Amino acid sequence: MSKFAQQHLISSIVPDPVTGAVEAAQLVDAFEHVDAMFFKRFGPKAAPPLSDTSDGGPQTQSAATMLESGTTAVVAIIHNDTHVLLAHVGDSRALLSHRGTAIPLTYDHKPTRADESARIELAGGRIEGYAVQRVMGRLAMTRAIGDPHLKQYGIVPTPDVHARVLxxxxxxxxxxxxxxxxxxxxxxxxxxxxxxxxxxxxxxxxxxxxxxxxxxxxxxxxxxxxxxxxxxxxxxxxxxxxxxxxxxxxxxxxx
Known part of the structure; x- marks a missing residue:
């Protein structure tokens, strides 16, 4: 899945046709578009049931593997070296050095975040685990591109987007x-x-x-x-x- 996102995410970011700039809406659209492409190709309707091992061939195993595949992502769009627009899902991060001081610019999408766990539960999902909390006991993140098998439980590709003056x-x-x-x-x-x-x-x-x-x-x-x-x-x-x-x-x- 990470290679799929690498191949398609940047090319899916479409600048404004008038200004040529990339705004928050374009970044959100790009993340969701790549996720939709992946879901269409490898989602439950495209893949055989996970229990289907009739021929044991690599094609069946590959489809089942892709059904449970997902990735994190972080993107930075820099305008004229004066502004940066950041978008991320999952636990990939952006860190800024300002006067030599480390400043986190993103915050992980994990079940330990109260707002994220509440969103998952509202969607019908559960947070399970003690040492490491996971959605439905499977995924340690609450947002990702891919993971078609967990979409119904609130796993979304919608990124958090932040702008900062440089x-x-x-x-x-x-x-x-x-x-x-x-x-x-x-x-x-x-x-x-x-x-x-x-x-x-x-x-x-x-x-x-x-x-x-x-x-x-x-x-x-x-x-x-x-x-x-x-x-x-x-x-x-x-x-x-x-x-x-x-x-x-x-x-x-x-x-």
Whole structure:
């Protein structure tokens, strides 16, 4: 599912035909459109019953697997290096370094949030579990793209969208999955990035740091340079005002 979202999410973001800008409504539409595409292709009506193992072939197993597949997502749209529009579902996060201080820009969609658990219960779902709370005992998030088998219980692809004005004191953004943020604190993320001249090196360092801390989840990291990069980070020869983005995606092999 993550590859499906990667292939279709950005291309589904349609700027306003008059202004050319991307607003909150376009981001919401894009998330919901990709989810609808996935549901149409792999939803309950498209896939065989999960108990159907008549031929045991890979096609049946693949359909059943996709029926229970979902992904988190976080998207940042930067306008003229002065404004950022963020959208996310699940527990992928956006973190801003402002004057070297870590500022979370997103808040996880998890059953531990009172507003999210109430929404799930209103939709007919249940929150189960003690050490880790899960929707219907299955999913540790309350919003995701995909997961067709849990749609009826309140799992939605609708993102939270936030806008923020960027200033000369904003150094960089980090967009990452829980494979990073579950094991590396926000302050450690900022401290690690500031030691590098390039976003490429910074992203790679964060991935390696998460692995050294024993992360057992998929790790995706993007570091985005902002106007205040050189006021806080190691000086770089890169042209000022140019926003660089680099992504490092590492999937640990299953044991």
């Amino acid at each position: 200033t000369d004191h904003d150094n960089f953004l980090v967009l990452a999955s829980d494979g990073l943020f579950d094991v590396v604190s926000n302050d450690e993320v900022v401290d690690a990035v500031q030691e590098h001249q390039s976003v490429d090196e910074a992203a790679e360092t964060l991935v390696n740091l998460a692995l050294s801390y024993g992360s057992r989840d998929d790790i995706t990291v993007a570091v985005v340079r902002l106007r205040g990069w050189e006021a806080f980070c190691v000086p770089s020869s890169t042209t000022k005002g140019f926003i660089q983005v680099n992504t490092r995606n590492m999937t640990r092999p299953s044991s």
